[in-house]
Amino acid sequence: MSATDAHHDVIVIGGGPGGYAAALYGAGIGLDVGLIEYRALGGTCLNVGCIPAKELLETAHVFRTVGHAADFGVQASAPTIEWGTTLARKQSIIDQLVGGLSGLLKQRKVTVYNGKGSLGADRTVTVSGGESGELTLQGKAVVLAAGSTTRSIPGFDVDGSVVMTSDEVLSMPKLPGSAVVIGGGAIGCEFASMMGDLGTKVTILEALPQILNGCDADAAKVVERSFKKRGITTRTGVMVNGHTPKPDGSGTTVHFGDGESVEVDAVVVSVGRRPFADLLGLEGTAVGVDERGFVQIDERCRTAEAGVWAVGDLVNTPQLAHVAFAEGMLAIRDILGEEPAPLDHHGTPWCIYCNPEVAFAGHTEASAKEAGFDVVASKHHFVGNGRAKIVGDTDGIVKVIAEKRPDGTGGRILGVHMVGPWVTEQLGQGYLAVNWEATVDDVAAFIQPHPTMSELFGETVLSLTGRGLHG
Numbered sequence: 001m002s003a004t005d006a007h008h009d010v011i012v013i014g015g016g017p018g019g020y021a022a023a024l025y026g027a028g029i030g031l032d033v034g035l036i037e038y039r040a041l042g043g044t045c046l047n048v049g050c051i052p053a054k055e056l057l058e059t060a061h062v063f064r065t066v067g068h069a070a071d072f073g074v075q076a077s078a079p080t081i082e083w084g085t086t087l088a089r090k091q092s093i094i095d096q097l098v099g100g101l102s103g104l105l106k107q108r109k110v111t112v113y114n115g116k117g118s119l120g121a122d123r124t125v126t127v128s129g130g131e132s133g134e135l136t137l138q139g140k141a142v143v144l145a146a147g148s149t150t151r152s153i154p155g156f157d158v159d160g161s162v163v164m165t166s167d168e169v170l171s172m173p174k175l176p177g178s179a180v181v182i183g184g185g186a187i188g189c190e191f192a193s194m195m196g197d198l199g200t201k202v203t204i205l206e207a208l209p210q211i212l213n214g215c216d217a218d219a220a221k222v223v224e225r226s227f228k229k230r231g232i233t234t235r236t237g238v239m240v241n242g243h244t245p246k247p248d249g250s251g252t253t254v255h256f257g258d259g260e261s262v263e264v265d266a267v268v269v270s271v272g273r274r275p276f277a278d279l280l281g282l283e284g285t286a287v288g289v290d291e292r293g294f295v296q297i298d299e300r301c302r303t304a305e306a307g308v309w310a311v312g313d314l315v316n317t318p319q320l321a322h323v324a325f326a327e328g329m330l331a332i333r334d335i336l337g338e339e340p341a342p343l344d345h346h347g348t349p350w351c352i353y354c355n356p357e358v359a360f361a362g363h364t365e366a367s368a369k370e371a372g373f374d375v376v377a378s379k380h381h382f383v384g385n386g387r388a389k390i391v392g393d394t395d396g397i398v399k400v401i402a403e404k405r406p407d408g409t410g411g412r413i414l415g416v417h418m419v420g421p422w423v424t425e426q427l428g429q430g431y432l433a434v435n436w437e438a439t440v441d442d443v444a445a446f447i448q449p450h451p452t453m454s455e456l457f458g459e460t461v462l463s464l465t466g467r468g469l470h471g
């Protein structure tokens with residue numbers, strides 16, 4: 001092996017959304033890019049995260065729709081689930097997307113190395129433990145994009161059958177008859193919704209006062225009410241104290257709160273993810289890591305090591321694939337000396353794909369008040385929306401928070417919160433309104449197509465002018 005096996009303009013360690021976005025964006029501009037990944041291209045999002053989770057949720061949606069087919073005059077037998085077919089379809093989608101990503105990287109002439117990337121001094125990166133063998137690479141710039149891994153909690157050793165994290169639940173060989181989901185955040189609620197709709201008796205245990213912490217309280221209440229109607233039990237403000245497995249390995253009893261317990265077939269530990277800097281070998285560099293394990297960066301994703309950037313779940317910004325995409329591109333623009341504007345994470349769009357879906361951007365009503373704004377808020381329900389009635393899915397609201405003008409009407413739009421059918425596809429105009437600092441009058445002047453779900457956003461904004469149409 002030579003002292004240096006290859007030189008690149010940019011070396012990216014990690015092939016998830018942040019890493020491959022940096023690689024594709026940089027290569028598309030003409031940079032010579034090397035990308036190192038030791039598992040599968042696409043990272044958590046594509047292989048054990050966003051894509052497979054949403055595929056299983058779509059299976060639950062189809063199952064739920066067929067179950068209500070008679071409401072539309074379509075006579076169908078009661079649906080049953082062939083879980084093996086669902087898993088095969090999920091894997092097929094993953095394989096197609098991974099193949100497409102691999103082909104795109106090849107088309108852009110990105111050199112892909114299979115192995116573990118470790119950072120040394122002066123932007124030297126060693127590759128080891130993979131099909132590419134033992135290599136030493138030199139980069140003019142390095143982007144760290146090693147992603148994250150699942151967290152667990154003491155006393156819940158993951159065995160992949162009774163105790164699972166998000167990684168294992170996406171490939172569980174069969175649906176459990178009953179399950180506890182520990183953690184009522186976005187991932188926990190998605191798994192609870194999916195399993196509950198497919199027949200699993202689900203209990204969510206959340207230590208905080210509400211599920212979906214960070215969402216507007218009105219939005220979280222809509223989800224909790226919907227869960228209750230569908231037989232999903234939600235317990236908030238309770239701590240989990242451990243569990244007692246059955247001797248035959250068929251299930252366990254989960255202990256929580258003040259002496260309470262529930263017997264279930266499976267436990268899904270969904271308490272978040274931690275940054276995965278374990279293999280990066282940062283000890284001999286100036287790259288800083290905080291007490292929670294996040295790589296420390298400035299507003300342009302620069303680390304304290306000259307010529308080294310870090311993006312995605314590795315840093316303490318919203319752990320979302322689309323944030324990682326944006327950070328990967330921002331790092332490349334900074335490497336090119338373009339002095340890009342820092343990302344405004346306050347305005348990040350959030351999408352949660354449980355049933356009902358949740359989507360939001362900007363302030364909640366509570367956080368706007370805490371920030372010192374005098375606010376006015378309006379909310380409208382999907383039950384009055386013609387398109388929602390046609391589809392047969394009317395659980396949900398649109399809520400808009402705006403600065404309050406002296407006359408009581410709304411001024412600048414501070415936050416948009418949606419719960420209900422297809423809201424993850426409807427957030428766009430709300431996201432733009434928040435991030436362009438549009439006013440209520442600006443948005444109310446636009447014509448909304450009818451009949452659509454999205455016109456409920458326009459209706460909600462219109463009401464903040466003091467001259468609402470339908471309510």
